Structure formats: C-alpha cells, structure tokens
Amino acid sequence: MEIEQLSQQHALEIANDWHYETPYDFYDMENDLEDYEEIVSQEARGDRYYQVLREGKLYGFFCLEQKGERTLELGLGMKPEHCGKGQGASFLQEILDFIIANFAPQVLRLSVADFNHRAQQLYLNMGFEVVRRIPQESNGDIHLFVEMEKKV
Template sequence: MGYQFALLSQDQAETIAYTWHYDDDYAFYDMEADQDDLAEFLDANQRGQSVFAITHDAELIGFVSVTQSDDETIDIGLGMKPDLTGKGGGRAFLTSILNFIEATYAPRRVTLAVAAFNERAIRLYAACGFRQTGSFQQPTNGSVYDFVRMERKESPQNL
C-alpha cells in the first residue's frame, strides 16, 4: 500500500494534460492554460528522467518533476489529481514525495515555487517544513503572475 513512483509515461502525460482540469482560480494549473508548458510536458525528451507519476492502488493521482539545481539542492514541481485536492490528503501526498526525493537523491535542500494566490498550498508546504525565501514574477498563462519561493532543509539530525 502507499504511493508508488515511476517515470511518467506518455499516456499518463496526455491524461494529465488533457483531462485534469481544476476548479475556479486553480484552473491556473491546467496544463492547457499555457501552450509552452503543455508542449514541454508532453515532450518525452524534455521530461527525460525527471518527471515521475505517482500512483496509489494503480490509479494515477499525481506527478512530481525533479530538477537538481546543484550538488545539494533538488527543485520540485508537483501536481495532484484535481478531484483529490482540498480533501485533506495533501500532507500524506507531499510527505510521500519528500520521502521519495530524500531516498532517491539525498539532497540537503528541497526548493519549489508556488503561485502566490495558492494559500492552501503555501500552508501545506509550511506545515511540511518549507519556509518562504523570496518571491518573483513570471510570465505564464498569457500574463505575469506572482510566485513565492520556498525551501526545506534537511533536518539537523540527518546532517
């Protein structure tokens, strides 16, 4: 039982890109909202060995992209299946991702960026040990949006 991680297949990428649609303001995260992001996500060569499907009981429930920024830092991007969001499963989902990252890459630091309006995600990240380290603006989805940078350092007992 639990979550399983495997490289994202083309079928899974297409399922996420074309069938995962979020409600209200969260539609910002629809893959089809930005054609450049969509093309990159659908290109197996660009995904390479860095985007993983997350399944539970053989059901695709999420994905995580992993980029090694330097010898000690892993940057992640993640998404959860829309009908599972906002129902209290985020902490277990994120914890499984962090456990996978730590077991696979052993980073000293994990970083991510989140849209500033997504207070629900920011609270979740903070509850899982991330702290805000800055902000920036980024063009996406046909406009420019504010993002928050967050970082989680390895716990002192593991250093």
C-alpha cells in the first residue's frame, strides 16, 4: 500500500461517488455538508488528508487532527466495495504504522458511530479502548458516538 497526500481528484471521488450500504450510508460524504465541503476544498483540507492506494488505485483515506500536545485524532474511510470483507485490520495497521513513523503521537483518538459495531470491534481488536460515549452533531442531527483511544 502507498500513502500520500490526498489528491483533488480522489477527494472528489470520495465525496461524490462513495456510497455505502444502509446503515453505513450514514458515512456518505454528501449526508454531512460540513464534511463534504471540507474534503472537496483543497484549502479546507490543508495537509491533513491522506489517500491510501493499493496497486495504484484508491483504496481508502484518512485525516489527522492534532488534539493537545501528544494526541492525534484519526478519521478514516475505506472504499465501499472493500468494506465488510475482513480487510479492515490490514488497512488500519498500514495507517497506524504510517502515523507512528511520521508523527510519533503518544495517544491516537477516534470516534465511531454507536451503531457501527463492525468498526468498534475492529478498533478494540487493534488495541483501542472505549473512553466515553458522546452525542455529537452529524448529518444535520445529534447522534451517539463512541470515543476510543489507543496509547502508542
């Protein structure tokens, strides 16, 4: 796998062409205007978004945000056609290896929708622990999210 800055072409593909099956369509970019506007704008994305390529093709993406001195918040997405096929662990491990090698955070944090047990199980398996459940605004409504952290 190759990891590099997210290109504008791939940002538009993620924003406009990635459609997940119900209930995961919650993660379709067009369902959250704020997320959509951020990913399609090179200026808004800054250098925080990365693309994950496999054999030169877009496989997934992630974004990083500094939270405090040694904590990085991770957001990630896998191309819909690869979801639910047992590929999450290798995908996430590649991303974790990249982050640790390049940013050396002490703590990695992520938030996952409460209904998304598939992702939560993956994160638990990969050493993340549940910190708290919090309501957050998303997709024009309030939804429950599970905040998880991993000590690096």
